[in-house]
Amino acid sequence: MEIIRNVARHKLRSFLTISGIVIGVLALTTMGAMAENFNALLNGGVAYFGQNVQVGPPDGQSAALLPLSKIDEIKAVDGVAAAFPSYGFQAKPGAPPSFSFGVPDSIVAGDPAENDWAGLKTTFASGHQIDAGSSGQVVLGSSISKEFGKKVGDSIDLPIRPVDARPDFVNHSFTVVGILNVTRTAPDNFAYINTADGQMLLKDSLPIAIRDQVDVSKITQSVDVYAKPGTSLAALDSIANRINSQVTGVKATKPSETVNAFKSGGAIFTAITTAAALLALIIGGLSVVNTMFMAVAERVREIGLKKAVGATTYNVMSEFLLEATLIGLVGGLIGYGIGAAITIIVNGTTPPGQSTLFLLTPALTIFAIGFATLLGAVAGVLPAWRAARLDPVIALRNE
Amino acid sequence: MQGIRLEGLTKHYKRGGEIIRALDGVTLDIEPGEFIAVVGRSGSGKTTMLDLLGLLLKPTAGKLFIDDVDTAQLGDRQRAQMRARKVGFVFQEYNLLSGLNVLENVMLPLRYVKNGKDGKQHAIELIDRVGLSDRLKHRPAELSGGQAQRVAIARSMVNRPSIILLDEPTGAVDTETAQQLVDLLKRLNREEHVTLVLVTHDTDIAGQATRQIRLKDGKVLTDEKVEELVPVA
Numbered sequence: 001m002e003i004i005r006n007v008a009r010h011k012l013r014s015f016l017t018i019s020g021i022v023i024g025v026l027a028l029t030t031m032g033a034m035a036e037n038f039n040a041l042l043n044g045g046v047a048y049f050g051q052n053v054q055v056g057p058p059d060g061q062s063a064a065l066l067p068l069s070k071i072d073e074i075k076a077v078d079g080v081a082a083a084f085p086s087y088g089f090q091a092k093p094g095a096p097p098s099f100s101f102g103v104p105d106s107i108v109a110g111d112p113a114e115n116d117w118a119g120l121k122t123t124f125a126s127g128h129q130i131d132a133g134s135s136g137q138v139v140l141g142s143s144i145s146k147e148f149g150k151k152v153g154d155s156i157d158l159p160i161r162p163v164d165a166r167p168d169f170v171n172h173s174f175t176v177v178g179i180l181n182v183t184r185t186a187p188d189n190f191a192y193i194n195t196a197d198g199q200m201l202l203k204d205s206l207p208i209a210i211r212d213q214v215d216v217s218k219i220t221q222s223v224d225v226y227a228k229p230g231t232s233l234a235a236l237d238s239i240a241n242r243i244n245s246q247v248t249g250v251k252a253t254k255p256s257e258t259v260n261a262f263k264s265g266g267a268i269f270t271a272i273t274t275a276a277a278l279l280a281l282i283i284g285g286l287s288v289v290n291t292m293f294m295a296v297a298e299r300v301r302e303i304g305l306k307k308a309v310g311a312t313t314y315n316v317m318s319e320f321l322l323e324a325t326l327i328g329l330v331g332g333l334i335g336y337g338i339g340a341a342i343t344i345i346v347n348g349t350t351p352p353g354q355s356t357l358f359l360l361t362p363a364l365t366i367f368a369i370g371f372a373t374l375l376g377a378v379a380g381v382l383p384a385w386r387a388a389r390l391d392p393v394i395a396l397r398n399e
Numbered sequence: 400m401q402g403i404r405l406e407g408l409t410k411h412y413k414r415g416g417e418i419i420r421a422l423d424g425v426t427l428d429i430e431p432g433e434f435i436a437v438v439g440r441s442g443s444g445k446t447t448m449l450d451l452l453g454l455l456l457k458p459t460a461g462k463l464f465i466d467d468v469d470t471a472q473l474g475d476r477q478r479a480q481m482r483a484r485k486v487g488f489v490f491q492e493y494n495l496l497s498g499l500n501v502l503e504n505v506m507l508p509l510r511y512v513k514n515g516k517d518g519k520q521h522a523i524e525l526i527d528r529v530g531l532s533d534r535l536k537h538r539p540a541e542l543s544g545g546q547a548q549r550v551a552i553a554r555s556m557v558n559r560p561s562i563i564l565l566d567e568p569t570g571a572v573d574t575e576t577a578q579q580l581v582d583l584l585k586r587l588n589r590e591e592h593v594t595l596v597l598v599t600h601d602t603d604i605a606g607q608a609t610r611q612i613r614l615k616d617g618k619v620l621t622d623e624k625v626e627e628l629v630p631v632a
Contacts, residue, residue: 002503302496305494307482308482310484310508311479312480393455396494
């Protein structure tokens with residue numbers, strides 16, 4: 001109680017000091033939540049691309065087209081357990097560019113059986129997987145389903161017709177058979193269709209001059225290659241090397257390169273945002289140091305008295321350290337509370353379909369409040385040490 | 400042996416190139432329950448002696464025994480513990496903590512001793528004995544000088560010390576209040592059998608002690624028992 005009263009004794013000073021911590025923790029919470037959100041997105045990429053080998057056209061080929069026959073050649077490579085054709089299209093072609101941390105809405109076509117192999121598992125909030133051999137069915141990610149207000153049983157025209165679409169723009173009606181749970185990464189913005197429908201969209205996307213000359217049933221855009229479950233990243237890299245050396249006309253990308261690119265991107269973003277926030281917080285911590293030194297200077301006689309009635313160096317130091325820690329804790333709680341409120345409000349006002357900007361995680365909560373508290377304690381060490389080392393004889397007669 | 404023994408107790412300070420002999424080879428025995436007034440001019444060593452007795456200072460030479468314990472052998476933590484358990488302090492300026500009420504001020508020394516849990520009741524009894532039971536929740540700013548000093552006296556006794564050191568305790572109050580405080584101290588001395596060592600410039604107050612020690616230049620000039628002259632009331 002006395003510690004609380006000591007903090008409250010100089011209300012304006014304590015308010016200003018705590019405000020410094022609040023601003024720092026507020027910055028740390030919002031920046032950290034942004035980094036967490038970005039990292040969740042990248043972690044999805046790491047989980048997905050760290051479990052397969054992406055095979056596309058060789059370097060220098062302008063069109064992302066491969067003969068489906070390549071899949072059989074790839075399957076013959078040592079270590080390959082499965083290979084699936086994959087197609088990807090813009091879900092909203094012609095949409096004006098907008099800044100977003102998320103992945104743009106996309107149509108992904110492939111074999112539903114690939115989900116059994118994929119490193120990033122998706123689960124259904126409602127409905128079910130696309131029926132094998134069916135046509136005209138779609139499974140929507142959580143964000144894209146909200147963006148267009150679709151639920152199981154509804155129909156959706158894909159790709160979405162642009163406002164200024166040309167007369168020859170083609171799209172097709174799909175029936176929504178499943179809605180995925182939130183993953184906070186790419187699948188939230190994906191519309192999954194089967195391979196045959198993907199080939200249909202591929203044909204639509206080809207230039208009119210060659211559209212009728214290409215048999216899209218024998219074409220894929222890329223191939224997702226899987227090894228046995230549990231295969232290491234290094235082993236997948238070796239498989240990519242073998243594909244490149246044994247299969248002509250394709251380019252297999254080493255998954256470690258993709259994963260490292262994701263990780264380094266995340267690390268840089270986290271470092272920049274967290275460093276900026278920590279800087280603000282440390283400046284707040286310096287104000288705690290200043291406040292505690294002032295408190296020691298004002299309470300010299302009190303310290304002398306406490307020593308005279310039996311307080312040890314440890315007792316005096318503990319009291320001042322607790323006071324500084326309390327300032328850090330209160331600042332941390334308030335700063336985190338305001339920061340969390342901001343992230344919730346901003347996320348809540350994000351239009352459906354756009355990726356939210358912030359992700360509050362338990363780890364971030366513990367870090368933000370814990371760091372503020374620790375900073376308060378550390379900031380109090382020097383003033384508390386000075387208080388504890390005061391000579392009681394001099395302190396008692398201090399004017 | 401219970402009580403306090405000073406053997407050639409010496410405290411020197413260096414000030415520039417000069418050595419100040421604040422206390423210079425003082426040897427004394429203080430029996431339990433004595434009421435001692437320490438008198439002398441400014442700079443005679445009164446306060447230094449009090450600080451040494453209260454273990455706030457370490458002597459330059461000589462020994463100080465409190466209840467047969469050689470205090471020179473104690474570390475800082477043990478000195479603090481002995482200070483908490485065996486010594487009470489009363490200062491001229493009261494030194495009450497403004498943020499605490501009367502009861503909390505009196506209970507302050509209980510924080511620094513183990514088994515101080517039953518101290519609250521004792522603190523309330525002491526406040527009653529110094530006549531402030533109706534001021535338990537008052538803050539120091541709401542007390543008169545005499546009342547504040549009575550709180551300080553109650554605080555000095557809360558850990559049941561064997562000695563209370565009083566540094567000019569009546570220096571900041573009027574004569575009538577000063578006499579009331581001395582009457583209170585004499586009563587506590589008689590009832591609790593606690594040793595009082597009181598530093599004062601006031602000869603009237605010094606005359607009411609059972610023993611007077613006069614210091615000059617850090618040495619004991621006179622050491623007289625005076626109970627024959629001024630019986631304890």
